[in-house]
Amino acid sequence: MKTFEKLLLENKAWAQDMVLADPNFFSRLADVQKPEVLWIGCSDSRVPSEIVVNAQPGEIFVHRNIANQVITTDFNSLSVLQYAVDVLKVNHVIVCGHYNCGGIRASLKKQNPNLLMVNKWLKHIKDIYRLHEGELDALGSEDARVHRLVELNVIEQIYNLAHTSIIQGAWNQDRRPILHGWVYGLQDGIIKELISLPPGSQLSPIYEYADVA
Known part of the structure; x- marks a missing residue:
């Protein structure tokens, strides 16, 4: 078969x-669908969003891509975010990464000339590595660097969400959603919470919208 x-x-x-x-x-x-949660996860087949939290169909609105990124020039993820926040009125947005992520591991290597589109996507993770290069290079092994970069990537995506007009507008109007950064362990199936940003969380002023509705 x-x-x-x-x-x-x-x-x-x-x-x-x-x-x-x-x-x-x-x-x-x-x-009708009335999910409470938008889940932004990795495309990795080992991390099926509904299964790992024992959710039923209709409970979670899902968007997945390589290494669970929120790129503010990506109309795909932004349209999902806007629909979930402004139409479905979700109360929670979760970015869930996972340890031993292939996208994170690849981002720590030289760019593959045969994967031009993947290179462009992973470039954003390379930027996160550059921001934390001292901390990451001080770690003793590649596995340790991958482990930590998985976490740093999730945290960065939460702030990318908070820097959008979509989230800032919903925070100002409706005092929602709460942003959650999680990481899933492939070896034990347990989710660890890394960061949570409730409505009104303080952001750097350069990322704030002056008159967001």
């Missing part, structure tokens, strides 16, 4: 199980 055929069969089995447990499950989901 081919992989895609197995996926289709598993889908049918899952749907049947859900209906047996709750006959109105799909009709209720089809009506």
